[in-house]
Structure formats: C-alpha cells, structure tokens
Amino acid sequence: MLASTxxxxxxxxxxLVPGKPVYAPAHxxxxxxxxxxxxxxxxxxxxxxxxxxxxQIEFGAVRVFRLLAxxxxxxxxxxxxxxxFGFEADVTHEFFAEAINxxxxxxxxxxxxxxxxxxLLPLALRxxxxxxxxxxxxxxxxxxxxxxxxxxxxxxxxxxxxxxxxPMSRLDIADYxxxxxxxxxxxxxxxxxxxxxxxxxxxNIEILKWSxxxxxxx
Amino acid sequence: MLASTxxxxxxxxxxLVPGKPVYAPAHxxxxxxxxxxxxxxxxxxxxxxxxxxxxQIEFGAVRVFRLLAxxxxxxxxxxxxxxxFGFEADVTHEFFAEAINxxxxxxxxxxxxxxxxxxLLPLALRxxxxxxxxxxxxxxxxxxxxxxxxxxxxxxxxxxxxxxxxPMSRLDIADYxxxxxxxxxxxxxxxxxxxxxxxxxxxNIEILKWSxxxxxxx
DNA sequence: CGATTTATTGAAATAAATCAAACATTGTGG
DNA sequence: CCACAATGTTTGATTTATTTCAATAAATCG
Numbered sequence: 317m318l319a320s321t322x323x324x325x326x327x328x329x330x331x332l333v334p335g336k337p338v339y340a341p342a343h344x345x346x347x348x349x350x351x352x353x354x355x356x357x358x359x360x361x362x363x364x365x366x367x368x369x370x371x372q373i374e375f376g377a378v379r380v381f382r383l384l385a386x387x388x389x390x391x392x393x394x395x396x397x398x399x400x401f402g403f404e405a406d407v408t409h410e411f412f413a414e415a416i417n418x419x420x421x422x423x424x425x426x427x428x429x430x431x432x433x434x435x436l437l438p439l440a441l442r443x444x445x446x447x448x449x450x451x452x453x454x455x456x457x458x459x460x461x462x463x464x465x466x467x468x469x470x471x472x473x474x475x476x477x478x479x480x481x482x483p484m485s486r487l488d489i490a491d492y493x494x495x496x497x498x499x500x501x502x503x504x505x506x507x508x509x510x511x512x513x514x515x516x517x518x519x520n521i522e523i524l525k526w527s528x529x530x531x532x533x534x
Numbered sequence: 535m536l537a538s539t540x541x542x543x544x545x546x547x548x549x550l551v552p553g554k555p556v557y558a559p560a561h562x563x564x565x566x567x568x569x570x571x572x573x574x575x576x577x578x579x580x581x582x583x584x585x586x587x588x589x590q591i592e593f594g595a596v597r598v599f600r601l602l603a604x605x606x607x608x609x610x611x612x613x614x615x616x617x618x619f620g621f622e623a624d625v626t627h628e629f630f631a632e633a634i635n636x637x638x639x640x641x642x643x644x645x646x647x648x649x650x651x652x653x654l655l656p657l658a659l660r661x662x663x664x665x666x667x668x669x670x671x672x673x674x675x676x677x678x679x680x681x682x683x684x685x686x687x688x689x690x691x692x693x694x695x696x697x698x699x700x701p702m703s704r705l706d707i708a709d710y711x712x713x714x715x716x717x718x719x720x721x722x723x724x725x726x727x728x729x730x731x732x733x734x735x736x737x738n739i740e741i742l743k744w745s746x747x748x749x750x751x752x
Numbered sequence: 753c754g755a756t757t758t759a760t761t762g763a764a765a766t767a768a769a770t771c772a773a774a775c776a777t778t779g780t781g782g
Numbered sequence: 783c784c785a786c787a788a789t790g791t792t793t794g795a796t797t798t799a800t801t802t803c804a805a806t807a808a809a810t811c812g
Contacts, residue, residue: 382670390673392666405659410666433651440658441623447665448610448628452600454672455608455712457801459768486791494673499768501792518776518791675769677800704759717800719760736759736809 350423354415361402367409369423370439371402376419377483380411381491391492393446394484396473400424403439416484454494462493463503464532467513471523480521568641572633579620585627587641588657589620594637595701598629599709609710611664612702614691618642621657634702672712680711681721682747685731689741698739 351374354360360371360378371378373395380401381391392411395401404410415421426432453465466489471480482489486497493500507513512529514522523529569592572578578589578596589596591613598619599609610629613619622628633639644650671683684707689698700707704715711718725731730747732740741747 384674388674390670392669405663410663431651433649433655437651437655437658440655440662444658444662444665445623445628447662447669451610451665451669451672452602452608454669455709456602456606457712457767485789491673494675496769497791498770498793502768505792675799714801715759716761716802720800723760 350425352421352423354419354421356415356417358415358419360413360415360421361409362412363409365409367402367404367407368426369402370400370426371413372400372422372424373397374420374422376421377416378413378419378421379416379484379488379492380413382411389491390494391488393450394488394492396483399473400439400442403436403443416488459493459495459499459503460506461532462495463489463500463507464512464529466493467521467523468529471529478523479516480523482519482521486518568643570639570641572637572639574633574635576633576637578631578633578639579627580630581627583627585620585622585625586644587620588618588644589631590618590640590642591615592638592640594639595634596631596637596639597634597702597706597710598631600629607709608712609706611668612706612710614701617691618657618660621654621661634706677711677713677717677721678724680713681707681718681725682730684711685739685741686747689747696741697734698741700737700739704736 354376361367361369363382375397377397378395378401379391380393380395381389383389393401394416402413426435449469453462456462456465467480470482471477474480484492486500489495490497490500495503504513504515508515510528512523512525514524516522572594579585579587581600593615595615596613596619597609598611598613599607601607611619612634620631644653667687671680674680674683685698688700689695692698702710704718707713708715708718713721722731722733726733728746730741730743732742734740
C-alpha cells in the first residue's frame with residue numbers, strides 16, 4: 317500500500333461533490349497518463365453504462381455491487397491495489413463500481429482485433445475463480461465461517477502477513493457477506509474473544525491463530 | 535473421466551428414465567461420436583483431475599459441486615440439456631460434476647493453438663454471468679427469495695413455459711441455495727398456499743403467478 | 753407387495769435480524 | 783484547543799427465520 321491511501325488525497329484541488337471523480341492535473345505529460353483519481357464513494361462506472369474497459373487499481377480499493385429493487389445492496393467483489401476489474405460479460409455493465417477510499421485507477425486499453433480474446437481470457441478466468449470462491453463462502457451458513465473466509469482471503473491478497481488492512485466499512489463487509497453490520501461486528505468481537513484475531517483498530521486486524529482461521533473458513 | 539468410474543457407462547443404453555428422450559446410439563457414424571452415457575449419480579469428473587474439456591449435455595442434467603471438509607456440499611451450478619459446462623480456470627478441476635439423472639454427454643474438443651481463446655472466452659463469460667447471478671441469489675437473505683429466484687431461472691432456461699421440470703432432488707436444491715431440505719420443502723408449500731405455484735408432483739411445478747415469482751426473486 | 757429412499761409436516765432450539773442505545777472516531781467551526 | 787456534529791462501530795434486548803430433531807407420508811424400486 318502506498319502512503320497516500322487514507323484520507324489526505326485531498327490536495328484539495330476543488331471543493332468536490334462526493335460521487336464525482338477527481339482528475340489529476342496531468343503533471344507528467346510524457347505520454348498521456350490515463351490514470352484517474354477518485355475520492356471515497358466516487359462512482360467509477362454504473363450499471364447500464366457501456367462496458368469494455370479494464371481497470372487497474374494503482375492505490376486504494378474498489379467495491380463492485382448491484383442494487384436490488386428494495387434498496388438492498390449486494391457487493392459482488394472487492395478489488396485492491398494492483399488488481400484488475402471492470403471485466404463483464406455483457407456489452408453494458410451489470411454492476412456498479414465505486415471507490416471505497418481515495419483511489420487511483422488506470423484504464424487499460426485493449427488491443428482491438430482478433431487477439432483481444434487472448435488478453436481477455438485470463439481476466440475472465442480470474443473473475444470466474446474469484447466469483448466461485450465467494451459463492452462457496454455465501455453458501456456456507458454461519459456468520460463466523462463467512463467472516464473467517466473473508467479475512468483469510470484478504471490476508472492472502474495482502475501477502476499472507478499477519479496484519480490485515482480492511483479498507484472497507486462494516487457495512488461494506490456486511491453487504492459482501494450477506495449479513496448485517498451488527499452481526500459482522502459481533503462476529504469480529506467473538507473472534508477477538510477467542511484470541512483468533514486482534515483488533516488493532518476497526519480497520520486493522522492482526523491474525524493470531526491462522527489455524528483456527530483457516531479451519532473455520534474451509 | 536476415463537473408464538467407467540462408479541456407476542456410469544453400462545453398455546446398456548436402453549432402459550432410460552421414462553419420459554426422457556431416448557437417442558439411438560450412434561446411428562450416424564460419419565464421424566466418431568464422442569457421447570457418453572451416465573446413470574443417475576455417476577461422476578463425470580472429480581476435483582483434482584485434469585481439466586480442459588468442454589462438455590455438452592445431450593439429455594439429462596448435471597450438478598457441479600464442491601465438498602467441504604465437514605462433509606457439506608455446495609452445489610455451484612446445475613446444467614440442463616444443450617448447455618455447456620466443464621470450463622474451469624485452473625488446469626485441474628476444482629469441482630466435481632455428476633449426472634443427476636440418466637444423462638448423455640458429448641465431449642467437445644477444442645482447437646489447439648492460439649484461437650482456443652476465442653472459443654473459450656464466450657464460455658468463460660457465460661460461466662461468469664451465471665455464477666454472478668447465483669452469487670446474488672445467495673447474498674439475498676430469505677428462503678422465499680432464493681427459491682423463487684431459482685424457479686424463475688429454471689423456467690427461463692426451459693423456455694419460460696409455465697411448466698417447470700426440476701430434475702434434481704430437494705437435497706440438491708438445498709445444497710444449491712444454501713438451505714436445508716426442510717426449509718426448501720416448507721418454502722415450496724408456502725408458495726403453493728399462496729397460489730404462486732402448483733405442485734403437480736414434487737419434481738414438476740406449474741407457475742401460476744409469474745408476477746409474484748419475479749417480484750420476490752428480484 | 754414390502755423395503756428403501758425422498759418429501760412433507762410438526763415442535764423445539766438457535767443463529768441472525770431487528771430495534772434501540774451507547775460508544776468511538778473523525779472532522780468542523782468557534 | 784475545545785466543543786460539537788457527523789459518521790461508523792460496538793453492545794444489549796427482543797423478535798423472527800431457519801435449523802435441528804423427530805415423526806409421518808408419499809414415491810420409487812426390486
């Protein structure tokens with residue numbers, strides 16, 4: 317993670333409406349950098365918009381989600397630094413993507429033409445695997461199993477260190493795991509009481525017992 | 535998926551499930567037909583086996599699932615006649631595939647070489663979309679919502695007719711929706727009482743109120 | 753036809769949701 | 783720097799949906 321993750325992305329270029337992307341003032345014009353900066357909560361793309369771009373996260377984190385008719389939100393995936401996303405099956409997006417925190421995103425352009433498939437396939441495969449994993453987590457019943465699987469996954473993606481940084485809120489986690497914030501919070505507390513994790517603060521977890529974590533997540 | 539593993543491939547293609555179309559075995563030998571017959575419960579491939587084949591269902595139905603450490607089973611997908619499956623991200627299968635009923639399966643061979651991607655990509659996309667949909671269903675909480683979404687999907691895939699045939703057991707449905715058989719059964723009963731469906735028999739559903747079905751499934 | 757599996761129904765236990773409040777953290781303006 | 787609002791998190795009490803345990807009923811098979 318870079319130093320500029322948390323909240324001081326506000327070099328304060330403008331008084332911005334939350335939800336609008338912040339574009340950097342193009343300081344290094346060797347070649348036109350296609351990196352956009354988004355502040356927390358800013359929309360990267362919306363359902364219904366034309367799809368086809370691939371995005372790579374420079375720093376920050378992204379949630380990809382769908383809104384249901386009654387207002388509920390199901391988060392389908394989180395994406396962290398260096399990960400790719402935006403890849404979807406249809407010509408228009410089925411999901412929304414938002415920056416969770418201040419986030420820098422590089423838009424990758426695909427080669428037009430016949431070898432687009434060769435570029436896209438690995439991404440499709442990766443998406444598929446991720447989605448299948450998440451599916452198995454949601455199929456598991458208990459809140460503890462869902463949360464431990466989530467933590468194990470986040471730790472994995474951050475290099476298996478004992479210290480896991482959670483860039484997202486409890487609400488995000490809840491909407492990702494199909495739980496409520498209260499249950500997520502209580503489950504964190506339970507894992508803490510069992511000395512499986514330590515809560516440095518609400519967004520920083522130290523993993524104390526990997527075995528217990530992996531046991532109950534698989 | 536080599537020689538007869540468990541219960542498959544009795545050279546006895548004839549006493550098939552009543553009500554299922556019986557295809558005459560290999561009557562057009564212009565090219566070698568690679569169709570295998572599987573009886574109910576027969577394994578098509580197992581987790582850990584080398585992957586890479588694509589399968590098309592001639593008749594019957596297939597469940598694709600994963601076994602958890604404690605014996606629970608999470609079904610990731612069902613596949614019906616004419617559908618393709620077997621496509622996975624890794625070089626070895628992460629899932630098991632079994633015939634639900636007597637099932638005929640054609641093994642498709644991919645072109646080796648560079649345009650394999652072009653063949654695989656649409657399949658990956660299709661798998662991805664299906665998996666994402668299922669993910670959203672599991673993320674939604676209530677049993678009614680899960681079951682109505684499931685029924686709507688099955689109806690859709692069978693041509694939106696009012697009569698939906700369920701080739702799988704209640705246990706299969708439960709393992710697919712992350713519920714118990716009892717809850718599945720009770721939920722069927724509830725939908726029946728509300729005149730949303732009619733249970734011709736346990737495997738044959740008539741949809742009486744599409745609106746209610748779609749309302750509660752989206 | 754009896755035997756075995758599969759499905760439904762009932763009653764009790766339980767995990768998670770809901771309703772409600774306290775607590776912590778962050779940012780803002782005086 | 784402090785008071786204060788705003789937001790996010792934790793905790794508590796209660797309700798509800800689903801699981802679990804148990805039994806019956808229906809369908810399937812030899």
